[in-house]
Amino acid sequence: MLTKDADLAGARFVNTNLADAHFRDVKLSGAQFLDVSLTAARFEDVAFTGAVISNANCTDVSISNACYDGMTIDGVLVTELLRIYRAHEASAG
Numbered sequence: 001m002l003t004k005d006a007d008l009a010g011a012r013f014v015n016t017n018l019a020d021a022h023f024r025d026v027k028l029s030g031a032q033f034l035d036v037s038l039t040a041a042r043f044e045d046v047a048f049t050g051a052v053i054s055n056a057n058c059t060d061v062s063i064s065n066a067c068y069d070g071m072t073i074d075g076v077l078v079t080e081l082l083r084i085y086r087a088h089e090a091s092a093g
Contacts, residue, residue: 068078 071078
């Protein structure tokens, strides 16, 4: 089923099964995800600018080809972590 050009601004979904749903060219700015399972979800060409993720299980999460400017993990800049890691790898190799 394809739902196109739907305006669901302000909609609330509680105890809703959206498994295997596909979102394309969708605006979720300001959306809140509370007690949500995104297990095996795929995000591609997504803007997470200003997003806050807390109390999350990031087991086996993979991020690649991303812009990490200003991104922090537990208050530590990811760009700094990567710089240190890459310098260590270069000196070990």
